[in-house]
Amino acid sequence: MEPEVNNVSKEGEVEVNVALVGAGSMGRVHADAYRHLQDAQLVAVVDSDVQRGQAFADGWGVAWYPSLRACLATKAVDVVDICTPTAFHPALALEAFSAGLHVICEKPIALTVEEAMRMIDAARRAGVHFYVAHVVRFFPEYEEARRQIQSGRLGQVGTARLLRGGAAPQGWQGWYADPALSGTVITDLMIHDFDFLAWTLGPVGRVFAKGARRHGAAVEHAFVSLRMQNGAMALVEGTWAYPEGFRTAFEFAGTLGVLQYASDGDASLKIVRRSSPSDPLVTHVESPIDVNPYQRELQHFLACMRGAEAPRVKPEDALYALRVSLAAWESLRRGEPVEVTT
Amino acid sequence: MNPIQVGILGVAHMHAVTYAALLGEMSGVQLAVIADEDEVRGRELAARFNSRWEKDYQTALSFPLDAVIVASENSRHREMAMAALEARLPVLCEKPLATRVEDAEAMVAESERRGVVLATAFPMRHSLPIRRLYDYLQTGALGRIVALNGTNRGQNPGGWFIRPELSGGGAVLDHTVHVIDLMRWYTGSEVVEVYAEIGTMHRECPVDDMGLLMLEFENGVVAAHDPSWSRPRQAFPTWGDVTLEVLGTEGVAWVDAFGQRLLAFDETIGKMQYVPWGDNADHGMLQDFLRVVREGGTPAATGKDGLEAVRVALAAYESARAQKPVRLSYNR
Numbered sequence: 001m002e003p004e005v006n007n008v009s010k011e012g013e014v015e016v017n018v019a020l021v022g023a024g025s026m027g028r029v030h031a032d033a034y035r036h037l038q039d040a041q042l043v044a045v046v047d048s049d050v051q052r053g054q055a056f057a058d059g060w061g062v063a064w065y066p067s068l069r070a071c072l073a074t075k076a077v078d079v080v081d082i083c084t085p086t087a088f089h090p091a092l093a094l095e096a097f098s099a100g101l102h103v104i105c106e107k108p109i110a111l112t113v114e115e116a117m118r119m120i121d122a123a124r125r126a127g128v129h130f131y132v133a134h135v136v137r138f139f140p141e142y143e144e145a146r147r148q149i150q151s152g153r154l155g156q157v158g159t160a161r162l163l164r165g166g167a168a169p170q171g172w173q174g175w176y177a178d179p180a181l182s183g184t185v186i187t188d189l190m191i192h193d194f195d196f197l198a199w200t201l202g203p204v205g206r207v208f209a210k211g212a213r214r215h216g217a218a219v220e221h222a223f224v225s226l227r228m229q230n231g232a233m234a235l236v237e238g239t240w241a242y243p244e245g246f247r248t249a250f251e252f253a254g255t256l257g258v259l260q261y262a263s264d265g266d267a268s269l270k271i272v273r274r275s276s277p278s279d280p281l282v283t284h285v286e287s288p289i290d291v292n293p294y295q296r297e298l299q300h301f302l303a304c305m306r307g308a309e310a311p312r313v314k315p316e317d318a319l320y321a322l323r324v325s326l327a328a329w330e331s332l333r334r335g336e337p338v339e340v341t342t
Numbered sequence: 343m344n345p346i347q348v349g350i351l352g353v354a355h356m357h358a359v360t361y362a363a364l365l366g367e368m369s370g371v372q373l374a375v376i377a378d379e380d381e382v383r384g385r386e387l388a389a390r391f392n393s394r395w396e397k398d399y400q401t402a403l404s405f406p407l408d409a410v411i412v413a414s415e416n417s418r419h420r421e422m423a424m425a426a427l428e429a430r431l432p433v434l435c436e437k438p439l440a441t442r443v444e445d446a447e448a449m450v451a452e453s454e455r456r457g458v459v460l461a462t463a464f465p466m467r468h469s470l471p472i473r474r475l476y477d478y479l480q481t482g483a484l485g486r487i488v489a490l491n492g493t494n495r496g497q498n499p500g501g502w503f504i505r506p507e508l509s510g511g512g513a514v515l516d517h518t519v520h521v522i523d524l525m526r527w528y529t530g531s532e533v534v535e536v537y538a539e540i541g542t543m544h545r546e547c548p549v550d551d552m553g554l555l556m557l558e559f560e561n562g563v564v565a566a567h568d569p570s571w572s573r574p575r576q577a578f579p580t581w582g583d584v585t586l587e588v589l590g591t592e593g594v595a596w597v598d599a600f601g602q603r604l605l606a607f608d609e610t611i612g613k614m615q616y617v618p619w620g621d622n623a624d625h626g627m628l629q630d631f632l633r634v635v636r637e638g639g640t641p642a643a644t645g646k647d648g649l650e651a652v653r654v655a656l657a658a659y660e661s662a663r664a665q666k667p668v669r670l671s672y673n674r
Contacts, residue, residue, distance in 0.1 A: 158543035158552045159570050161493075206665070208537050210556050210564035212489035214591045221489050221589055223566040225539055225554050233539040233554045235566050237491055243593050253495075253552075253572035255543055336666055337537070 016040045016102075016302065019077040021068055021092055022084035023047035023056035024172055026106050030081055031060050033295040040302050044075045049172075068092055072099050079104060079305070085175040086182050090115040093130070097122040102129040104301050108191050109318035111183050113326065116319045123315065131301040131311065132318035136192040137199060138293040138300070141261050145250065146200045154254030157201060157232045162193040165239030166246030168220065176240070177218055186211070186222050186332075187325040190238035193250075194226075194328075195321035197236070203229045203320075208337040209328040214241055224328045263287070346635055347374040349407045351399040351422045352414020353387055354378075354502055355436045357463065357624070361411055362391045364625050371632055377402035403429050409635040411463075412436060415508040416515075420445040423460065427452045432459040434631045434641075438519045439648030441510025443656055446649040453645050461631050461641035462648030464523045466584055468626030469599040472524060475588065478595070479528055485591030487529055490565035492521035496582030498571040504549045512549030514540055514658050517569030519651035522557075523643060524586060526650060531561040533650075537667040538658035543572070555658050556667075579605070580616040599623070
């Protein structure tokens with residue numbers, strides 16, 4: 001079975017030492033979440049960029065290492081948390097597995113099915129925990145939607161529409177826009193909705209995709225049609241082509257009802273302020289939540305490592321979502337519908 | 343100036359009642375005759391709108407008419423529109439223009455051959471929010487259009503709408519044509535590829551009630567469209583919607599044709615309802631048609647526009663049957 005980690009904190013809970021790889025925006029989100037968790041502590045950050053890595057390490061009061069190898073050689077680590085561009089996930093995960101360490105990895109699991117399968121296989125052989133951070137499963141509005149759908153309240157779901165996107169994300173050396181590093185909008189962004197649909201409505205039958213480009217050669221806006229094996233049809237729209245912001249929305253329509261959500265509409269707090277007529281207008285809009293989804297997700301993964309909870313996201317689920325996104329790319333290339341294989 | 347004498351041929355489509363009511367409120371126009379094979383329905387409407395009823399539309403065409411509105415079952419549009427065009431009467435035909443491409447083509451050809459106007463009832467071209475966005479797009483401020491995402495969701499109307507021999511199809515035919523027309527209008531381009539998923543959510547329905555179209559236009563614009571009859575009859579606050587997202591190279595716009603509404607919380611019906619207050623698009627469409635009847639010229643949506651929308655909707659069925667995209671070609 002999987003080895004339990006045996007550092008015990010003052011509270012009597014198992015405390016795990018986490019090395020974070022990738023001092024970018026997702027790295028910051030994870031580091032912030034660990035600060036709120038009782039049973040884990042961030043002990044190191046790994047980033048090949050000296051300045052960025054050092055600044056991050058200083059900011060979070062942890063040690064910086066230029067490579068995972070260097071980190072593991074000197075630091076006692078239980079969990080490796082991978083927040084790098086997707087293309088680097090497989091090598092880092094395999095390195096952690098071969099050192100007998102648990103891995104939490106940002107989504108997508110990898111950019112190819114072969115790499116993802118190698119990762120899953122390596123984790124199994126090493127007897128360690130492996131979690132892929134499909135965080136949408138921890139967003140309360142999505143969790144609640146799934147609960148409503150599975151309760152039968154909507155009857156049989158016939159049509160679903162999901163939107164996700166906004167302005168193009170800015171990352172390390174523009175990696176999000178590079179198909180070889182991120183898989184761009186269809187693999188990096190829309191994979192959230194592919195995963196949510198499969199989690200909620202079951203396996204996908206066929207997909208058909210269309211992509212739009214504004215200026216360059218990269219697809220920045222995509223429509224993916226999914227025909228689920230249960231007969232439901234879904235449109236997933238993903239975009240990095242809006243001029244600003246980030247929004248998500250969904251609708252599920254069934255024989256007994258319709259369920260809708262739009263992030264634009266859920267701001268439960270809005271503050272508008274201007275001290276004097278010559279000052280700029282300050283607007284603050286917020287949908288506050290006590291424990292943010294990333295924190296809940298990492299807390300859950302740590303609880304799974306302790307054996308206290310059953311994993312909500314299995315690596316095979318992450319592989320499946322990747323397969324859907326790759327089928328969408330294949331559809332885009334071939335101009336035909338593509339069956340999703342397992 | 344004598345009032346324009348209008349005849350309505352067929353009132354099977356519920357829009358016929360709307361048109362009759364609107365014509366009744368307009369000056370310079372008279373609803374001379376309502377032709378419908380259903381005597382009870384025909385007499386009732388004729389009495390209500392101070393008009394006359396005739397069972398046979400051919401008899402109605404012998405009235406001294408200036409124009410005709412065809413609002414019969416979809417599969418009967420062709421014979422009625424052709425008869426009116428032969429009588430040299432301008433026709434406003436309910437959508438979809440026809441249930442087969444060859445029927446729509448014959449109607450357009452007849453209109454062109456005789457030089458008599460054939461207009462398609464696409465009132466959304468007269469929706470003010472929709473027009474405003476069209477005008478905005480014309481300024482170029484949104485750059486070049488690259489993607490469109492539309493919805494025209496509604497409720498299953500039942501009746502002849504779900505009898506394929508009369509309707510020609512279900513939700514996909516009924517609710518694709520409006521938005522395809524808007525997409526063609528906005529892009530100034532024709533659809534060259536259609537892929538569709540089509541299905542039926544309620545087993546008892548003999549036609550499709552849900553669909554998802556994926557489209558490509560000649561100028562490279564890609565689009566998605568949802569024509570499903572997916573709004574719950576009892577619980578939903580309105581009949582449905584017409585919405586469009588337009589992604590341009592310089593920005594994005596969203597238009598909701600029925601977004602101007604009050605929310606009414608009505609204890610007597612036990613649910614919340616939308617109460618629309620925006621300008622009436624049907625009114626604009628009828629005014630446009632009457633203008634053409636009076637002064638000549640071209641209606642906002644022609645028979646050709648109706649034909650092209652039908653072509654796309656029917657290609658969606660073909661695609662769903664074949665489970666592959668269908669290419670459309672145009673002889674120009």
